[in-house]
Amino acid sequence: MTHLVWFRNDLRVTDHIPLTQACKASKKVIAIYCFDPRHFGTTNFGFPKTGAFRAKFLLQSVSDLKKNLQALNIPLVLKFQKPEEAIPALVAQFSVKSVHFQKEWTSEELAVSKTVEANVSKQATCISYYNQFLFHPEDIPYADFNKIPKVFTEFRKKCEKYTKVRDCVAIPDKRPEFDLNLLGEFQNDIPTLKELGLEPPPTDSRTAFPFSGGETFGIERIQEYIWKKQHITTYKQTRNELIGTAYSSKFSAWLANGCISPRTIYWEIKKFEKEVTKNQDTYWMIFELIWRDFFKYVSLKHGDALFKIGGILEKEYDWGTSEEKKQDWISGNTPYDFVNANMKEIARTGWMSNRGRQNVASFWAKEWKQDWRIGASYFESLLIDYDVHSNWGNWQYVSGVGNDPRDRKFNIERQAENYDPHGDFVALWKE
Structure with a gap:
């Protein structure tokens, strides 16, 4: 009896509840990760949904997962395909009895989960876990x-x-050896950035994040x-x-x-x-x-209030959508050197400090009064550490439509004095 683990934003073998549960259910376990073409399209605000920095870290992470699963004799099937198409084909090929995966609840991810469940319901049970x-x-x-x-x-x-x-769950025991020849058409290599429609990003020696996924x-x-x-x-x-x-x-x-x-x-x-x-x-x-x-x-x-312009507070503000301001903000051409340096950092490296994020977001939403979702969408495209909940939640918080009870606006000049007193950071990103 074969059981399937569908990996999503949970690219590990340590403390992984779906993997552990699948391995408890059967000696024969296979895994799948789908590079969903929708993740490599364009957002409503015109940015690549997954930019090159994020995608590079993702590819490294999936490559490492494949190696770690191989050590457990669990093959990782890779597909550049929608999960609701790839998973039913795999379920049919290997007579999979159950599909184990991490529970997601934001609308896009939830829609995919529901369609996967519907498409395999005649053959396999789907079990999702908070993980x-x-x-x-x-x-x-x-x-x-x-x-x-x-x-x-x-x-x-x-x-x-x-x-x-709770305590972490243990890494499962090694499975009996799996004959990889059985995978046939399901045996694929990890795609390259170019195959995902992206150019490899240049490495900038100034980056605060020189790490691999x-x-x-x-x-x-x-x-x-x-x-x-x-x-x-x-x-x-x-x-x-x-x-x-x-x-x-x-x-x-x-x-x-x-x-x-x-x-x-x-x-x-x-x-x-x-x-x-x-x-x-x-x-x-x-x-x-x-x-x-x-x-x-x-x-x-x-x-979905997480993605709505009025936020979770349903606030009505007169938000701007100036293309000129958007380009100036992105390129680091604002009245504040501190904002500009941070915007250059994210553009060149896919990283920005927490202090920087708060300041550039406050400037965009509170000083220029531009639609905060444009900023959140830009961060989604670039940030190596993009997390849907933290990104959109923090943007709402800073923009006055979220969980900040005080609805603050950053004094950027004072912030620069406090956190870059000698101008070292601004000097680092002067170009």
Whole structure:
């Protein structure tokens, strides 16, 4: 009896509930990842949905997943095809009894899941799992998602008090050897960027993110950041810096693709706190993981309001859509050197610090009063660590249509004085 694991934004073998459950059900397990052509189209705002920086990191992540699954004798089928077309063909070919996958709830992903389920329903059972949270949805102290509070602090304090983070699930045992010849037409190589319609991005020596995608490299980064260099012991103090690899963990990119799970990071921090030291800085990393969870719960509560111009607050503002302003913002041609430097950084590297993101978003939405969704869509295209919930949730927050109870506007000159006092970051990106 064959069982199938459909990989999505969960490109790992460690702490992977669908994989573990499929392996419990049968010795014979195969896996599939689909490069969905819709992900390589154009957004409603005219940007490539998945730009070259994101796609490069994704290809590296899938390549690493394939290697890690091979070590378990689980073949990974790769298709440049819609999942609702590729998965039923695989189910039919191998008489698959069940399809295990990570539960998604944003509209595009949910529509795909439902169509996959409908298309295989005569042959296989589909089982989906919440597989991307720190606090599991079954464990949080809210009767249903509609009870999730508007304000982060309330959510954090209640979850910290009443919710225990679950242990990670173990990597499954090695399966009996799989005859790869049986895959036949399903045995494909990982596509190149050009095959996905993208040009390989140039490498910029100034990047704060010179890392590769994949679980192997994500775990290496955890070991380096927490254990070898112990940067976590100063994380709260350095997290708002702008230059280099050490000021923040950069875990977000591996979290976004699911190369590492938030629970893996959490339990690594807890181990470090027990064996080395515990302080405000080590806690602050957990604090940021809870922020990540919060935006996922906000999107579970509000659904498609995440993508609507009025946001979850249904606010009505007179938003602009100036093409000239859009081009000036993207190219780093605004009145603020600090904004310009950050916009050049994301364009050249696919990365921007959290402090930078808040400032360029506040400038776009609050000073130029342009449609915040254009900015969110641009970030979606470029950011290596794009996460649908965090990206759109944060853009709403900064733009005054989301979860910020104070509806603030950044004083960009003061921000530059505070976070780039000697102008080093601006100088780095002067061109």
